[in-house]
Amino acid sequence: MAKGLTKKEMQHFKERLLAEKKKVIEEMGGLQQENLKQSIADQAGENSRYSYHLGDTASLAYGREFSMGLAERQQKYMEQIDEALQRVEDGTYGTCLVTGEPIPIERLNEVPVAKYSVKGKEIMEKRKQKGLA
Template sequence: GYVYIAGRRVRMISGGSRPPAARPTRTSRAAASKKTKAEEAPTAKKVKTKLGRKELNHYRNLLLIKRAEVAGDLSAMEAEALRANADGMSHMPIHMADLGTDTYDQDFMLGLAETERERIREIDDALRRIQDRTYGVCELTGKPIPKMRLEAKPWARYTVQARMQLESGRGLT
């Protein structure tokens, strides 16, 4: 007979009395990985916002303006990082030091562009929270996020204290 050890089929040498181990199915592995991802994420409490319609519209407008700014910056950064000379010739430098500098500059600009893409995702999430009427509520504690914080960073998901708690839990300072 055969047994499954660590997901591999292995031939049994002795005719032991124990039945073969059940092989985990793909669905059970997928369910297990979903559990671990859900356990890692902070619990999102679905507390409805106490902000009025007028305030929500104000924050929606702030978010839309900021999103347009970030999207414009993002396209400019990507165009700069991936630019080509207008004459169609390669702008590849001849000297190795110039090549290293150009590569560093391109990587740096693409890194900044990725940060801006992440900010756009955060803004889109905040717009969804406005639509769901959960905007302005800390996703960790369920407490209202102070309006001063929302004015400074309208896409904020957590209060300052909750953000500090999350960062200290990950070993960040």
């Protein structure tokens, strides 16, 4: 088990991560339904009753791109949740993957998918800047 976290704390974070996962799944389902409705409406010509001008078309395109960007961020967050849940199962949740030190519980409360301590995050940022990560 991760240094610094009790079994009770591990269970708390596991439940929190599972609740967050459920929330993201529901949000992603809503986005998919909205995109599907828009796509069906477009294919059925429902939106063609209006005379589109360039601004309208750009607005529709922006809306779709925004939804796609949001869906991509949700997917990435879902992957982070799954990784955190795996660390709970492995007993490594709450331990920085860079320094091996415990991640402060305050940080885990703020960012339950955190895999780095603040110090570890700074090290990773420096590596990225140097092109090593």
